Amino acid sequence: MTASATTHKSGTTSAHAGPTGAALPGLALAAIGVVFGDIGTSPLYTMKTVFDPANGLPLNQANLFGVISLIFWSLMVVVSLKYVVLIMRANNHGEGGIMALLALASSSVADRPRLRHVLLLLGVFGAALFYGDGVITPAISVLSAVEGLEIAAPKLAPYVIPITLAVLVGLFVAQKWGTAGIGAVFGPVMVAWFLVLAVSGLMHTVSTPAILAALNPFEGLAFCMHHGWLAFIALGSVVLALTGAEALYADMGHFGAPPIRLSWFVLVFPALALNYLGQGALLIRDPEALENPFFHMFPPWALVPMVILATVATVIASQAVISGAYSMTKQAVQLGFLPRMAVKHTSDEQIGQIYVPAINWLLLASVIAAVIGFGSSTNLGAAYGIAVTGTMLITTCLTFYVIRYAWHYNWLLCVMATGFFFVIDLTFFSANLLKIVQGGWFPLLIGLLIFTVMATWGRGRQMMLDEARARAGATPLKPFMDSLLAQRPVRVAGTAIFMSIDPNVVPHALLNNLEHNAVLHGRVLFVTVAVQEVPRVAEAERITVSMLAPECYQVTISYGFKDEVDVPRALQGCTAHGMVLEPARSSYFLSRATVVPTLGAGMPLWREKLFATMAHNIGNAADYLKLPANRVIELGTRVEI
Structure with missing residues (x-):
């Protein structure tokens, strides 16, 4: 008995003021535990996926410089400039995420019905792709962490898949009790994780300082110009370093922009940059470490503790994606794009702590199918990226309409501000389209199924409303x-x-x-x-x-x-x-x-x-x-x- 989403133009803000003073460090710590888990665990699998022999890119110093340069500058441009500086300004009364952005963009063009309809379909498709990302993220993150056992104790290799499935099943089963009890430890654990990333990366970088040449953006440009098609294929794996960027924007409503920006620039971005440089330095000295460059960064005595820490970090990263799926489902129901579902609150203090059983079990079934079907984090890496880059591309498109029609900025400025990022997003998305046959079809299929459900439900509700009005005569x-x-x-x-x-x-x-x-x-x-x-x-x-x-x-x-x-x-x-x-x-x-x-x-x-x-x-x-x-x-x- 809920009316369709109605237009409401009550003064969007172009920046979320957020907390200041004494509250900022505490919120920044909490943001590290919730927001950055996905992007923070990308070093587990990005480098070995880029140089996977199936991609045909040879491992040598020049290619290492080029790939790490692309990773570093992609983090700088896409995450720092696009999301942290620009997109987080396009908030819907302090809230972020593609559903909030969709509501803001569609209301800004309410006087253009056809354009509004196109934007609604575009935004709904972007939201549907998020569910595909929600399946791949837990699967690849936890599996890549547990694969460290193959380095620590090769005899445990046959148990990697069963252990991964046990961890994931336990994670999804525990959802009905909520995260209020353990949420307080997320921040400190992820701070420890990023400090380990930074220290390990710094140690290897100091051992091989030549890798610092990768900070030169012309190394990445030279790599693309020299390799052409191979470099384009490599971009489909380089984008794995950016997965989770959308979470910075989606979780803005929980923490505000200042804590997220502080966490990113002070800890997360430096730690990620140092770790990728460290992996590159390691591979220059020891190409055989490509088997699993992340875990080969650590001495044998530290491998088991690192597997445990990595597994906990990937569980936290998965939790953030799962919670995001619940939150977006609730928003989609409210806006009339999904049918009503049972929503249970798992915290008496925080209204945002919810559990949606139907989504939980559908995600679990899909995650299990992904782990068993793909069998390794490298294979999952081939499936990963298309949903992420699709959502990024749609976010950029919707942002254009917000800054043009809601903020009324100059048309040329809007085109220049979003067009630059649109070209980058389109390049990454196009590179990932090449991975459809290798496994990219899996998250894409999930997204298309969800989109069909959402579009059908939205259209059906409108038809019922039209029928009711016709009956009223x-x-x-x-x-x-x-x-x-x-x-x-x-x-x-x-x-x-x-x-x-x-x-x-x-x-x-x-x-x-x-x-x-x-x-x-x-x-x-x-x-x-x-x-x-x-x-x-x-x-x-x-x-x-x-x-x-x-x-x-x-x-x-x-x-x-x-x-x-x-x-x-x-x-x-x-x-x-x-x-x-x-x-x-x-x-x-x-x-x-x-x-x-x-x-x-x-x-x-x-x-x-x-x-x-x-x-x-x-x-x-x-x-x-x-x-x-x-x-x-x-x-x-x-x-x-």
């Missing part, structure tokens, strides 16, 4: 009520609350109630839940009330896409409008539609059947709206689409 709600009250229907004590998807349409539940019971309650409320295209709506703006007729009111409850929907709690705000609702004397009437697919001008029949299946199996509307179970009356109706 030329008689809006107010004239209908005027006509009804003129007939002096039998009134009974109490309050009837009719949940309506459209404030101007006569609810099916009211028509059915009048037909079967032939009575009208003493007080009638028509309540519409409207989700605005902002993260949160202030309590003072939560509820609006207008009188339709004596003791008949139209109520709109507004939420942001990150707010928690609670209709009874919101209706307490009616007191300020002179209405005191007694819970024991209030009944909630819901319309439960049975969707009947039909041939026609709507969607292809298979999509209509898919929508009908989803509509039949969606979560309980009363639970979603937080309605008291003993005060809910559901009345059914058939809807042909």
Whole structure:
């Protein structure tokens, strides 16, 4: 019973002020534990994937200089400049992530319906690709960490896959208890991880200082010009060093921009740069270390502790992606792109700590299939990147419309600001398209399936709304009520609350109630839940009330896409409008539609059947709206689409 996402242009900010002073270091520590896990564990597999013999790139000093130069300057340009400096300014009232950016971009072009529709499809596809990333990230991260056992104790090689699966199954099973209890250790563990990256990289760099030549951007340029096609293929693996960059933007709402920027420039970026330089220095001296350059950086006595630390770090990285999938699912449900799902809160203190069982088990099944099917982090590296670069490319496109139409910057400036990053993102995305046959089809397939579901659900809801309006005909709600009250229907004590998807349409539940019971309650409320295209709506703006007729009111409850929907709690705000609702004397009437697919001008029949299946199996509307179970009356109706 949630209205479609509505346009809301309430002054977007171009920068999130964030915390300052004493709170900044603490938030920066927390951000290190949550935001940087994915990009921070990339050194485990990036270099050995770039120089995988299957890619055909020979390992020599010139190529090492070129590849590490590309990695360093990609981190500088894509992460530091694009995300940390530019994209994090394009926040939706302090919130980041592709769904928040989509809401901001679509609202900025609300007066251009066709363009808005294209942006919605583009943003939804970007969100769908995130789920593909959410499958590959836990699989490749944990597997690459456990593969260190092959270096520490070669006899354990047959147990790498089983141990990886055990860790991943344990991680997903533990989701229902939340991360509140162990979240406090994420920051210190990841700080230790980045310090180890920095120290190990520095030691090898000092041993072979010639690797510092890779800091020259012309080394990367010379590498690309010399190798041509091989360099283009290598870019598909170089981008693995950037995976997790989107998390900097997506998690901005939790910490604010300043802590993320501080963490990146003070610790994370220097540690990553030093470690990649160190791996390059090691490979110059010992090309045989290519088997697993990260773990070969450490002496034998440190291998087992490093495997343990790496496994913990990759679990933390995976947790961030899993939590992000839950959060984005909730936002997509609020904005009307996914059907209602059971959402459980795992923390009494933090509203953002949620668990979505359906998504959890689907992710686990997909992750297990990826680990078993690909068998190694190198093979998974071939599948990784296409979803990440696709999301990056879409983020850049949406940002253009934000800075042009929401901030009203000069057109040429907007083209120059985003066009530079668009070319880079398109190059990385194109290089990853070459990996479709090698395994890139897997996350792409997941993204396409999710996109089909999201697009079908969004279109189906709109068709149902159009059908409801057509049924209402030329008689809006107010004239209908005027006509009804003129007939002096039998009134009974109490309050009837009719949940309506459209404030101007006569609810099916009211028509059915009048037909079967032939009575009208003493007080009638028509309540519409409207989700605005902002993260949160202030309590003072939560509820609006207008009188339709004596003791008949139209109520709109507004939420942001990150707010928690609670209709009874919101209706307490009616007191300020002179209405005191007694819970024991209030009944909630819901319309439960049975969707009947039909041939026609709507969607292809298979999509209509898919929508009908989803509509039949969606979560309980009363639970979603937080309605008291003993005060809910559901009345059914058939809807042909």
